[in-house]
Amino acid sequence: MSNDAPEPSSLDAIQPRDKAEILAQALPYIRKFHGKTLVIKYGGNAMTDPALQQDFAEDVVLLKLVGMNPIVVHGGGPQIDAALAKIGKKGTFVQGMRVTDPETMDVVEWVLAGEVQQDIVGLINAVGGKAVGLTGRDGAMIRARQMRLADKDDPSKTHDVGQVGEIVSIDPSVVKALQDDAFIPVISPIGFGEKNESYNINADLVASKLAEVLKAEKLLLLTNIRGVLDKAGNLLTDLTSRQIDELVADGTISGGMLPKIAGALDAAKSGVNAVHIVDGRVPHAMLLEILTDQAYGTMIRSH
Ligand SMILES: Nc1ncnc2c1ncn2[C@@H]1O[C@H](COP(=O)(O)OP(=O)(O)O)[C@@H](O)[C@H]1O
Ligand SMILES: CC(=O)N[C@@H](CCC(=O)OP(=O)(O)O)C(=O)O
Secondary structure, three states, rough: OOOOOOOOOOHHHHOOHHHHHHHHOHHHHHHOOOEEEEEEHHHHHHHHHHHHHHHHHHHHHHOOOOOOOOEEOOOOHHHHHHHHHHHHOOOEOOOOEEEEEEHHHHHHHHHHHHHHHHHHHHHHHHHOOOOEEEOOOOHHOOEEEEEOEOOOOOOOOOEEOEEEEEEEEEOOOOHHHHOOOOOOEEOOEEEEOOOOEEOOOOOHHHHHHHHHHHOOEEEEEEEOOOOEEEEOOOOOEEEEEHHHHHHOOOOOOOOOOHHHHHHHHOOOOOOOOEEEEOOOOOOOHHHHHHOOOOOOEEEOOOO
């Protein structure tokens, strides 16, 4: 074999007839989700491998081309940490929220809107999509105020987390206009306040609220773990509101999983049909979740 011949992949071993059968099996799902809005949160931890990034971009474009409306909300926690480290700063978190002083806010805006968002836009466009990058400032989309984070042990006390934002409202009209026009919105989780100040908002919370406001059919939260795990490390394939309360209270759910599960539950309670926390490290995780009847990760139920 010459050096530039492509490596045979396991897919090459599948007979064309079987490949056609696999494609045909996607038809009921394509029909079911045609014209429907899918909000996909692409976590910073799930986007570290270039091959997986490529798969992600291809999946988004494929979903758009078969008539669905994918909307991407991206994170970038590890990428912000790396940029902070370059200026000798270490990120600190309270209940999964990054303590955001003014200098950190500058880095957050620059990394999320300038770097991560534009990388994703470029990848999607390179495989034939038409992605448009936005922050919550564009189209006056995400109004926010400073988050008051109550202490877990003493709720009368609050933590000062600086410019961490909580969402006041989302106006989705800019997103709707773009999706109606065949574009794929890629949204950075940055909001603006009454005095035009910037807020750093957890990306899971933006994705969840956006799914709610857009009355999305599905919310997929792609992360770097199989789903929600119990204390013994077993995957919990579905979770109700009551089970979530118990897992949070006994400390099984912590750190970055806290805002993720809180947002997921809010979205499920507000009528988003299917809310899933999925392992973004699995190649084509999104297609597996949307176009097959296999259950992956953790599904969140409102009751
Ligand atoms: N019960 C749990 N099950 C799974 N992951 C958990 C749990 N509790 C805490 N975590 C942590 O939450 C992380 C996912 O959140 P986060 O790092 O913010 O991901 P992302 O960048 O995708 O938003 C996991 O990698 C894990 O370390
Ligand atoms: C307030 C807050 O914590 N904001 C997040 C925003 C990015 C994010 O949510 O990224 P992941 O989805 O990769 O975790 C942060 O500064 O890290």
